[in-house]
Amino acid sequence: MKLARIYPFVVAVGIMFALSACRGIVSNPSPHATQATDYAQAVHWLSIPVVSHDVDVFYLYPTAWQKVNASDPNICDIDNPSMLAGSAAAFARSATAFEPFANVYAPYYRQADAAYALSLPLPEHDALIAGIPTMDAVAAFDYYIEHFNAGRPFILAGHSQGSNVLINLLTGYLADHPEVYQRMVAAYVIGYPVTAELLA
Template identity: 35%
Template sequence: MTHRTLLFFSSLIAFFSMVLLPPCMAMPPLDPSTFPGAPDYTQPEAWLAKPKALTAPVDVFFVYPTVLFNDTDWVLDPSRPDMRAAAQSTVDTQAVVFEGQANIYAPMYRQMNLAGLGLSDANAAPLQKMVHTDVWRALSHYLKYENKGRPFFLAGHSQGSMILADLILEHWGTTGAENQLIAALLIGWSLTPADLTTNPEVRMCERPDQTGCVISYNTMESGRQSVAPTLKADALAVNPLSWTMDGAFVAAEKNLGSVFFDSNAKPTAYPHFTSAQIINGGLIVQPDNVDLVTVKGGHFPEGVYHAFDYSLFYMNLKTNIAERIEAYRP
């Protein structure tokens, strides 16, 4: 984990401890010796999604967001069916935006519980090392043994985007696969100008046909930037209705369709559901029906629509994925 992310992680610790973690939540003592074994990415069971046969000329490597919220397990166990199912649900509702356009590779990794954000830096260090090591091993395996020279996307959400952001800031420029990157969708996390100065190989996307760049944004209603826990100070953002980084208001008419999924991952589309505007680093939205983006008993403050970062702009994301594939030139 980079030094800048460690500092931001410290601020998240304070935020989640005071606001989001229930007072009654009593986790067992953290003991790294009890962590589940590391996934073996040469084995099929280490992957939530991995194509049996290639159906597209490009790939996506997807890292799932936080799905572990219980008060008994510090670490997601890749061998447990219930935890696999929770992770699979994000493939079915987020990574599915790539379906039909890219071969989906989604590794299991030993994710840390949201409660890890309530630990001190020292106590959280083993968890942070574990999640970064797992995903880096998975990505390295994918690039060496699975990719075979195809163009690819990186994509994640929340904790998944945090891990991918740290890994590309640390390693991009050393993998030999940099010119194969179509784009990195690091949605639900933040990069800042200071982050980008640490690695000039990493740059933000500033137009809809740009490749080799990063797309990042965090959705919320107006005035909620200060309480959005994944929004860093000085965060950079890309507006998914214009694919630019300016502060122009983009009307809901440009929204091709927000897509929301029921408990069986059945989608329902709502065209022109929200406008979008970048203000103070946040992507400010005005949902047509706030009930659809409200999670009762959720882990984020009211008016922060983190869980719906993909859903709110689903059809625009899908259309732009096709546009960037068409624009890609090695």
């Protein structure tokens, strides 16, 4: 399935989040890297709303944590306190804008450290984000579709790293599930570039 028909609905701001100050970087594997987060557990959701609208928003927050020490894993655990606090703050700043007209669902997902990710050559950066962060987002979205969505139209919304992951969701899961894709109203992938090549 080509994604050309997404083009009128995708809002992309081609400004990538800034690389933080240089520091020693170690290619540390993330713990629990071989298995997606279990989204049947409510504790792994930032927002599960009471359904009161006819449309949903599936929201992925921007980078919400950073490594403290060079020896820290390059991808955080799902219960990382800094990530939990940062994602809640990001949700309050941005995702709440959708609440007057949509049911906003937001999973927690494991993220890459931005300084490490942006230090990598592009193919390695893309592979990093396509790994654990995207694996979690796909698992969360699939659980949302199967257990929460109930056939309603939906909007995808993200920022920075969340938008990067949403692009993978668009070109992977939604390309493979046209019956779900046809219910998508729009995809707001703010803070990450969407190229003509991607949409071809």
